[in-house]
Amino acid sequence: MPPTSSDVPAASDAPQLWRHPDFRRLWLGQTASQLGEHATLVVLPLFAVLTLDVGADQLGVLRAVGQAPVLLLSLLVGAWVDRWRTRTVMVWADAGRALVLGAAAVLALCGGLGLPALLVAAFAVGALSVFFDVAYQSSLVRLVRRDQLVRGNSALEGSRSAAQVGGPALGGTLVSQLSVPAAAVFSALFFVLSFLSIRRIRRGEPVQERLARPVRTGRRIVEGLRFVAAGPLRAVCLASAAFQFFFAAMTTVYLLFLPRELHVTGAVVGLVLAATGPGALLGSVLAARLPGRFGHGPVLVTAAALGDGVLLCVPALHGSSALTLAALLAVNFVFGTFGQLVNVTVTAVRQALTPAGTQGRAAATITFVGMGMAPLGSLLGGFLAQEWGLRTALLVTAAGMLLSPVLMAASPLARLGRVLEAPAQSA
Template identity: 80%
Template structure:
């Protein structure tokens, strides 16, 4: 796998880009609190501004990326994020940066990250053979998991040891390194032929939505993702209250329990490169989802803050991370395999938009249930809700997928321009 120089460059670029992205998620809030004395409400607005591009831009980005070279999109977004964070660092060191400007930086970094994430998913299909998708996705998702584990810790350490502006400059350096790696990709992307005048963006978005809805496997991926993300948002709202208030765990113990998800995700990435080819993609998807989601049903049965309780929580989060990442990698490979090249960006963006769009409502529901029913009952109900995702997959064509990935559903409907 690593003899493929272009994939290696993509992997390196995506890895350091993800590390920069997850470091920034900690650096910017700490910048606001420590340097600009932001209050809790202002900090909440900052986080919301950084997350807003997922809902506001995902569908448009999917339509645009399908017309452009993925490599070009990735290098431009890396440059943009490096410049935005570099400017914030300089302004912070000079005392010129205020909260409104930091909001602009957060939105810009979030928006450019949406472009990068959609483009790198589309780029893999254009770089590797379809029978290599699971293996290569496993490598990419493994590095993303490592970034999710190490990025926040690194961001906090940089702010503590140096300063918030210097930490922002360090985040900009990661994006600069990603740019240097991805720009060295030499393999040209095959651009399908199409009409000279491409349709307008709204029509392209509609075609992406219609394509996902019209394909049984992608439609199920979309619905299962929405069900999972909605339920997970509700679960996590209750879970983060349940651990300290019902189990009386310290902040350190809570952080340790949650951190176990990361190593589990790394294991899931490794297993995703092997299990689908041995047992079939459908069997792996359904069983991993049942195991990873169902394990949370054990948490409401725990009592007290003993070492046994903490060990059980570590095991629960580890299994959840393993199952969840195994599903993520396998689903991504299936989605890429059944989607024509000219629809890759829109398919990824549509699933992201629908899947993540319900998370605010899930969080609100979790808080409401916790107030009305109590933490233990609410956690049991919301955890049970996560099993709707594997149920949807089990009743769909996804469950019948074999060891080989399916073929694309049809020809690309749109051209991509350089």
């Protein structure tokens, strides 16, 4: 059943969110899940680079395979999640990812974790992550009132930021100092913790009623596509696609640039990537205040331009000196701050402008178009690194990320004010 005023705290009393047991369970579960996911995103590529000595093209393929489920499954999953309870979807996705990583650890111990096995593991984890992420993006709106979404998202995204601190650092350190089996096992344990926490959520969710003649999945997918394409979320979708395409390309080059061009260790790579976490914590705090003061549109455009633009500094760095390390940490801190400010704000915009019965499909459509570009971006990054060299490829892909704030600035999204009006409900 839907939340009532008696069991959902007032938006003006944010500390009461933490007294609500189901909100705490969701917060703990998604924190653990994100920690496992961020560790895994570093463990698999670093193992391929440092242990299997793969080339730029092979690393691009590995990352593309892990991201391909977003393109293949997002729309279907979005249609299904609108008919399911998000709690059920998230717990089974966590259980599946824990099993996959456990199997990878066993293979690594037996010496059988080569590139083919890595590709299978990356695809399986990516597919299950699609289920978790789409359900997660729809879960909060089923637990709290619409006027609580910014504060609720700020709290949840803050915990995701903490995962960004620990996940990459933990993954990089374990691969570099210990072993891949240990790294895989640690990641699996975080998914187990998430499973145990989220399955304890007790509140019923307001899902759509089952119809005597259920609407076909294909029709529901088309309805979701039309809602996003014809409405105010179209600009969010296009900006997300531009960002994810070039970010995936840049990240592929970045993971090669740090160890091979700047000659830093796997542990240092993890530390540098983890620097986005403290910045993201600050971004989450800012996201709870700035949109209500300056307007959602201006905050989105400005934060995206600053966060993406700072990455242009990285290709200018040389060597592995303390100054270079400090610069990398600073760049990632700034990127984390403004990137998180964008993430929280755009999530609140999407949730506030979407009817309850369309939440899953809207999230999945934006994920499909946005994250669906990531496999192509990863392939492009590997190709550019192979053909143009790491430094040039990094400069080009980092510059391409600025297309996202340009698209937002040229759209009605830039004119969103301090208050987001709720839409009419739809089935």
